[in-house]
Amino acid sequence: MTDIAIQTPLGGPTLPQERRLVTEIPGPRSLELHARRVAAVASGVSSTLPIAVVAAGGGVIVDADGNSLIDLGSGIAVVNVGNAASNVAAAVSAQAAAFTHTCFMVTPYEGYVAVAEHLNRLTPGDHEKRSALFNSGAEAVENAVKIARHATGRTAIVVLEHAYHGRTNLTMALTAKSMPYKAGFGPFAPEVYRVPMAYPYRWPGGADACGPEAAAQAIDHIRTEIGATNVAAILVEPIQGEGGFIVPGAGYLPALVEFCQANGILFVADEIQTGFGRTGRWFASEHEGIVPDLITTAKGIAGGLPLAAVTGRAELMDAVHAGGLGGTYGGNPVACAAAVATIEMIDREGLVARAEQLGTVLRSRLNAMGVEDGGLGDVRGRGLMQAIELVKPGTTTPDPDRVKAVLASCHAQGVVTLGAGTYGNVIRFLPPLVIGEDLLHEGLDVVADALARSEGTSI
Ligand SMILES: *Cc1c(COP(=O)(O)O)cnc(C)c1O
Numbered sequence: 001m002t003d004i005a006i007q008t009p010l011g012g013p014t015l016p017q018e019r020r021l022v023t024e025i026p027g028p029r030s031l032e033l034h035a036r037r038v039a040a041v042a043s044g045v046s047s048t049l050p051i052a053v054v055a056a057g058g059g060v061i062v063d064a065d066g067n068s069l070i071d072l073g074s075g076i077a078v079v080n081v082g083n084a085a086s087n088v089a090a091a092v093s094a095q096a097a098a099f100t101h102t103c104f105m106v107t108p109y110e111g112y113v114a115v116a117e118h119l120n121r122l123t124p125g126d127h128e129k130r131s132a133l134f135n136s137g138a139e140a141v142e143n144a145v146k147i148a149r150h151a152t153g154r155t156a157i158v159v160l161e162h163a164y165h166g167r168t169n170l171t172m173a174l175t176a177k178s179m180p181y182k183a184g185f186g187p188f189a190p191e192v193y194r195v196p197m198a199y200p201y202r203w204p205g206g207a208d209a210c211g212p213e214a215a216a217q218a219i220d221h222i223r224t225e226i227g228a229t230n231v232a233a234i235l236v237e238p239i240q241g242e243g244g245f246i247v248p249g250a251g252y253l254p255a256l257v258e259f260c261q262a263n264g265i266l267f268v269a270d271e272i273q274t275g276f277g278r279t280g281r282w283f284a285s286e287h288e289g290i291v292p293d294l295i296t297t298a299k300g301i302a303g304g305l306p307l308a309a310v311t312g313r314a315e316l317m318d319a320v321h322a323g324g325l326g327g328t329y330g331g332n333p334v335a336c337a338a339a340v341a342t343i344e345m346i347d348r349e350g351l352v353a354r355a356e357q358l359g360t361v362l363r364s365r366l367n368a369m370g371v372e373d374g375g376l377g378d379v380r381g382r383g384l385m386q387a388i389e390l391v392k393p394g395t396t397t398p399d400p401d402r403v404k405a406v407l408a409s410c411h412a413q414g415v416v417t418l419g420a421g422t423y424g425n426v427i428r429f430l431p432p433l434v435i436g437e438d439l440l441h442e443g444l445d446v447v448a449d450a451l452a453r454s455e456g457t458s459i
Pocket of ligand 1 (some may be wrong): 136137138139141164165166167237241242270271272273298358400
C-alpha cells in the first residue's frame with residue numbers, strides 16, 4: 001500500500017485537469033482491485049485498462065493510486081459533457097431524493113416526457129415525432145426493429161458490413177463482427193440480411209467511386225436476394241463505431257434513403273455512438289442531409305446514466321398497440337433527470353460547436369502524425385469522433401499488433417485510448433466534448449510518441 005492520501009476525491013469539472021503519474025499504471029491499489037476482480041467477476045467481461053477509478057471529470061480519470069489519466073475515450077462516447085458534470089450530478093441527487101422509480105408504465109412522471117420532447121425537437125426532420133425510452137443501446141435497437149416490423153407488416157431487416165448494434169440476441173444478429181461479439185453465442189435471430197458498406201479506404205474502385213458503387217451493390221442485393229417488398233427497415237450507423245469509425249462514402253446514405261422511400265422501407269439511423277454533439281452536429285445524420293424515419297440513441301444521452309431511446313415519425317411510433325412497448329426500468333426517473341441536465345448543458349455550453357472546433361484540432365494533429373508515418377493508412381471521422389487505421393507500410397494489410405503496442409504505450413503513459421475496427425487495427429479518439437484544448441494536445445503528444453516508438457515493431 002502506498003501512503004498517498006486519496007480519499008475518493010470528488011469528481012466533476014473541479015478535478016485538476018492534468019496528467020499526473022505517481023506510480024506505474026496500473027499501480028498497487030489498482031492491482032489489488034484487479035486481483036479481487038479476477039476472483040469475483042466473470043472473465044468474459046474484460047477491461048481495456050484495469051485501473052481502479054475513484055473520480056473523473058472534465059478530461060481526466062483519477063485512480064486509487066493518485067494517478068490522473070487523460071480521457072480520450074469518454075467511457076465509449078458516453079460522458080460527452082464530462083464525468084460527474086456538476087449540473088448532472090445535482091439533477092441526479094435531487095431526483096434520487098424525490099423518488100427513484102415508479103415504473104412509467106404504472107404511474108408516469110414529468111422527466112420522461114421532457115426527455116421525449118427534447119428528442120423530438122433535436123433529432124433531424126420537422127415532422128411530428130414520438131419517442132419511447134429504454135435502458136441500453138441494444139434495447140433501443142431491438143425496439144426500433146419491433147416498431148419497424150409492426151408499422152410495415154414486413155419482417156426483413158437489412159444491415160451493413162462492419163455494423164455494430166449491440167450484444168443481445170437480435171442485436172448480435174445485426175452486428176457484423178464475429179470475435180468477440182458473436183463467436184459461440186448462436187443461433188442468431190432470423191430475417192437479418194447484410195449488404196456492402198461504402199468503406200472508402202478499402203473500396204476496390206477507390207474512395208471517389210465508393211459511395212455510388214456500394215449503394216448500387218447494396219440495392220441490387222436487396223432487390224434480387226431479399227426482395228424489396230419484404231424489407232421492413234434498413235438499419236445504419238451514420239458513422240460506424242465499433243467497425244472502425246468508417247464514414248460512408250459520399251452519396252451512399254442518401255442513395256439508400258431514396259431507395260427506402262421508393263420502396264416503402266423504413267430508414268433507421270443508429271445514432272447511439274454518433275449522437276449528442278459527438279460529431280460536431282447534434283446527430284451525424286445531419287452531415288448527410290438525411291432524415292431517418294426512426295433514430296436510436298443512448299450513450300451520450302444522460303451524462304453516464306443508463307438511458308436509451310427510439311425517436312421517429314409519429315405515425316410509425318404510434319402504430320404499435322398499447323402495451324406493446326416498454327419495460328420495467330425504461331426511462332427511469334433518475335436517468336431522465338440526468339438526460340434533461342445533459343441536453344441543457346450541451347445547449348447552454350455550445351458543446352456541439354465545440355466538438356466541431358476541437359475536431360479540426362484533432363484532425364490536424366492526426367494528419368500530421370500520418371505525414372511522418374507510413375503505417376497510418378487512413379485518418380477519418382467527424383468532430384470528436386475520429387480514428388486512425390494502421391496498416392503495414394506501403395500496403396493496406398491491417399496491423400492490429402501495432403495497435404496493441406500503441407494502446408499499451410499510451411496507457412502506461414496515462415492516456416486512455418481505445419481500439420476498434422473489424423480487423424482490430426484502428427485507434428479511435430472520443431474525448432469528452434468539454435476537454436481542455438491543452439489537455440487534448442498533451443494526450444495526442446503521448447499518442448504521437450507511442451506511434452513513433454512502435455514504428456517497425458510489427459513489420
Ligand atoms: C454501443 C452501441 C450499441 C449498443 O449500446 P449498449 O448500450 O451497449 O447496448 C448499439 N449501436 C451502436 C452504434 C453502438 O455504438
